[in-house]
Amino acid sequence: MDGLLLDSERLAVESLALSGAELGYALSPEFCHGLIGMPADTCRELAVAAFGPGFPLEEFFRRHEATVARLVDEGRLTIKPGVHDLLDELDRRDVPRAIATSSGRDRTRHHLRAVGLADRFGAIVTRQDVDRGKPHPEPYLTATAALGAHPEFTLACEDSPNGLRAAHAAGLRCVLIPDLVPANAETSRLAHRVYPSLVQVIDYIAAANDELRYRPVLW
Template identity: 55%
Template sequence: MPAPNLPGHLINTPQISVRGVIFDMDGLLLDSETLAMEALICAGRDLDYDLSLSFCERMIGVPEDGCAVLLRESFGDGFPAERFFAMQAAHLRRFIGEGRLVTKPGVVPLLDLLDARHIPRAIATSSRRGRAEEQLRRVSLYDRFDAIVSRDDVICGKPAPDPYVTAALRIGVAPELCLALEDSTNGAIAAFAAGMRVIVVPDLIEPTAEVKEQALAVVRDLSVVRDYVMRYAR
């Protein structure tokens, strides 16, 4: 089957069939990381903390509790993390209300293919459930997934494997038969630890050398993933 977008090693090397697909959300399904970074900076400014973009990017793919640890390590134990995240969420809701949240290229065609092939799919996100559901509804994606695993659904968030293991259980597919799709290093590490093959679609930050070495592929957008699924889904 022709697949001109696929890297050569994915065509020439035997691949395990895809029985389920697990998606990250922010930066992978939703073009939300830029908005999230802007909201973090605005919240810091509101509280008289100067958060640089490079510092905020260190929080990409990290659950809120992990971000709180990073903030307190950097700005002191007195950093008002709960107030900060509430203000960040308010800024983000405002940006979304202004119509600035959109899906990433290739999302809908990939989901259409999964529908046609009857391939179950789930989301494994570091976001809290309320935020994840609100944003997915905003872009008309909420009803297109068989399960949504949020930070509220697991004891340990990414880079622990819990979100991906839980997502695989909820769609009834063994981890080794799942394809995980990630944009962040922490997310990719979580999926590797869960025993899944991973395709990385970078958003704001390039994957580390270690992630590149372990990933099935690093590709420009989800249209390449669609070609992979078209070729190897069973």
Template identity: 55%
Template sequence: MPLNALPDHLLSTPQEPVRGVIFDMDGLLLDSESLAMDALVAAGNDLGYDVPLSFCRGMIGVPADGCRQMVHETYGSDFPLERFFKLQEAHLREFVDTGRLILKKGVEPLLDLLDRHQIPRAVATSSSRYRTDHHLKLVGLFDRFDAIVTRDDVSRGKPDAEPYLTAATKIGIPPEYCLALEDSHTGARAAIAAGIRVIVVPDLLAPTEEIRDNALAIVKDLTIARVYVEHHAG
């Protein structure tokens, strides 16, 4: 199935109504993953370490504690872990505040559709509360969500189901009537574990076979996911 179309059965067969939508943030709402990768490389350079993009991409969709474990296991206990992530945050903030952060294609039309149908929506992200609020406010999306669940708000991050279950609870919609929108396999696994159907819009990582087998669809951008929501809005 091409990425510019939904599988035919998603529009031609009965589906549970979509009564709530839960969005990932980085790489899904915001074109921020490439900025985060560049910031990691820059932080490594500041400290005299070669931190290749191939390694950084392994952190996509992984909560901060998991990223710290990855760096520790790869670079050893002498690596200045906390300094590294503080420098990364500083570089990322510079990139964002100088105008490099933009919305992904289709975000605003989809949110407008949810407004028209009065469908509640939430963010469930692996980013910190500080980063999440700052980024969403900067691009004018902060007030367009009924709930925002960050890594700071849950005890277990993605791929655990907790972020998605928490978001569904906060918007008052049972998981089976929610739709998750994700870009990473880690996030998609979290939605699936929560019993929430998921449409994946890949960003920097290609979906795994596991995700291809379990997601509703893999699509090019949110304009295509919007077709599903409009067809099944409940």
């Protein structure tokens, strides 16, 4: 969802830096980018590792969630190129799809409602719906099960290395559309395709019509 359907990672990086500064901590862009695609519990571990056991975890993340929500409510959240066209194409082909996200349930619902996408998916799997978040395969295995789909016949679309690792470990074919974290040797090897936007995924599905006709798509 974040960084693939929604142009939300830049808001998250801005919010992380603002929240850290309010508490007297300077969070570098590199540190903030390192949290992209990570579940909240892993982000907490990384923050303690970077700033020590005295880092005010709960207050920091409380401020972060409130700041992100404020930025979204101010109308700063936008969708990524090709989202509506791709969803319309999947509707036309009657292809079911789900979201498998590292974000929590409240943030996921809030963001999707803000951009009018809340009712466009057959299933939504958040961090609260699994025991282990990305890069573990559980989010994708849970999402495919919710759709009644087999991972081998499901296409994943991802923007982050951790999401790509999760999809690959779950046995899905994955298209990578990098957002803030560019493709590298590892992610290019794991990805079935690397595209600049979801617009190219529409063309991919059209070209592979027979192969993908009954393959759900996950985000």
